[in-house]
Amino acid sequence: MRHYLGLDEYVLRNQRRDQIALYEPAKLLNSHILLCGMSGTGKSLQSKRLLDTAARAGLSVDVFDVHEELDSIHGAKAVKYSQATGYGYNPLTLDTDPHVGGVNRQIDFLVGLIRDVSPQLGVKQEGVLRNLIRDTYAAVGIFANSATTWRRMEITERQRTAIHDNRAWKELRNFYPTLEDMRSYAMRKITALTIGGDNPTVTAYDHLTRLARQRTNLTNRYNKAHDDKEVEKINVLMEAARTKSIEAFTAFVTGIETGREPEDVLKYDSVDVLTAVVNRLDLLGAAGTFRANPPPFGNAKVRVHQIKALSTEQQILFTKLRLRAIFEDLKKLGPTPTGSELRHVVFLDEAHKYFNPAKSDDIIAVIAKEARKFGLGLWCASQQPTEFPESFLTNVGATFLLGVHSSFWKRTTTMLRISEDELRSIRPKEVMAVKLMRDGQSDPSFAIIAVPNPNTVSGRRAAALNSKQRAA
Structure with a gap:
């Protein structure tokens, strides 16, 4: 990939010659x-130019667009991800590599992630959440200590709905569970903690309550002018269900011998804590992005x-x-031949909000440090460079500054090692500061680059050379 940035403004102004600047990741x-670049400095335009070059070079590109303005690449x-569209990815799909994947890795x-975006997630809720995820996997035969499962x-x-409609529960064991499965499992545990009992008890109780609701709906629908035969039929079914529920609960109580049977009380703490976790899951799943409904790419x-x-919380998660998922897929392909080829680009708009400097194992920190050899490029756009952690700033191959507000100059000079004179030289949409970390250079200086722009003399010259570059 070769991306044309513009012309070196110093050389153009003082030596009257054209020295082009290119972004060449290899x-x-x-x-x-x-x-x-702060608002109005051309950040969206430069982002689109970069992404368009990557697309035309045949690279795989994933753009996370928070303003819905980068779709013209x-x-x-x-x-579009929203509650209305319902597109999303199942967060319970596993990496099956026995060395780096599995149940415990996904739980962690x-x-x-949920702890990062939910400061109110307490120690008890975190413990309950871990048990809930682990038990949801176990319910379909997936166990942490058995990689073969x-x-x-x-x-x-659609598949999940069809299986539930046909009551073909055993078929669910062929698939990964979903967030809705986890929520359903949690609701069953809440019922068990409320009324006591085990799974057969809860199943019988659920059947009884469904029949009761069916009878209530029937009588309400006809406003007491209902079909007595249909109501009587439901009454008979309810009596049988009530008897079965009592028998199941009796069997559970009489079967207690060791005192270890109701371990859910210990694993799930209390109804209040488990309910709080369910409410957390409901908030996360409200937009539909964690449903098993893949987007139509x-x-x-x-x-x-x-x-x-x-x-913001849903965007981050x-x-x-x-x-x-992208990083794990690239790792499976193995390192690129030389360790410098670019295979895949991830573009984050308003990128600063995704970083967590307190976590060295945060996925973005891992990508910044390790992704180069697998061909993954992390392209981050933001209004303010000082919002990024040092661990990322020191692992960036190219820095483009389109315009920084003067109130941030002092911190920017310290963090990016750029002088105030160089910051002062930046003119939004006309001249930007560029730092390219080439092999063999420990700390190169920023270059001042005139960008293609039909409204300025240097910009028109840069644009003309860009046309020649494309033609060649």
């Missing part, structure tokens, strides 16, 4: 990019994930889950 320490397919990752098929919402190599409709 020649840099890595392909990561930091693109910063060459060959892009855009999908999911709980860590980790490989299952991915289910869609088809074979598109450039995928624009439009996440404007999601809350969704994006990090996708980043982990």
Whole structure:
């Protein structure tokens, strides 16, 4: 990939000659990019130019678009995520690699993500959440200590609905469980903690309550002018269900011998704690992004994930889950031949909010440090460079500054090692500061680059050379 940035403004102004500036990731320490500019500095335009170059180079691209303005990239397919569309990915799908994947790894990752965006998640709730995820897997025969049970098929919402409608429960064991399965499991545990009992007890109780609701709906629907025969039929079924429920509960109580049977009380603490966890899951699943309903990208190599409709919390969870899946897929392909080729680009708009400097194992920190050899480039756009942690800033192959507000200059000079004179030289949409970390250079200086712009003399010259570059 070779991306035309513009002309070196110093050389153009003082030597009257054209010296083009290119972003060539294969020649840099890595392909990561930091693109910063306050509102009105041309950040969206430069982002689209970069992404369009990547798309035309045949790279796979995933764009996480929080403003829904990056869908005009060459060959892009855009999908909007919202409660209305219902598109999403199942967070309980497993990496089946016995060395780096499995149940415990996924539990740690999911709980860590939820804890990051939910400061109110207490120690008790975290413990309950871990047990809930583990037991949801176990309910379909997936166990943490048995890697042979980790490989299952991915289910869609339509498949899951059909299985439930046909009451073909055993078929669910062929698929990974879903967030809705986890919620249903939690509700059954809440019932068990409320009335006491085990799974047969809860099943019988659920059947009885369903019949009771059916009878109530029937009598309400006809406003007491109902079909007595139909009501009587339900009464007979209810009596049988009531008897079965009593028998199941009696069997549970009389079967207690060791005192260890009601271990759910210990695993799930209390109804209040488990209910709080369910409420947390409901908030996370409200937008539908964690449903087993894959977005219709088809074979598109450039995928624009439009996440404007999601809350900040949902955006962070969704994006990090996708980043982990993308990174794991690239790791399975193995390192690139030389360790510097670019295979796949991930573009994060308003990227600063995804970083967690307190966690060294955060997926973005891992990608920043380890993704180069697998061909993954992390391109981050933001209005403010000082919002990024040092661990990322020191692992970026290219930095583009389109305009920084003067109130942030002092911190920017310290964090990015750029002088105030260089910051002062930046003119939004006309001249930007560029730092390219090439092999063999420990701390290169920023170059001041005139960008293609039809409204300025240097910009028109840069644009003309860009046309020649494309023609060649």
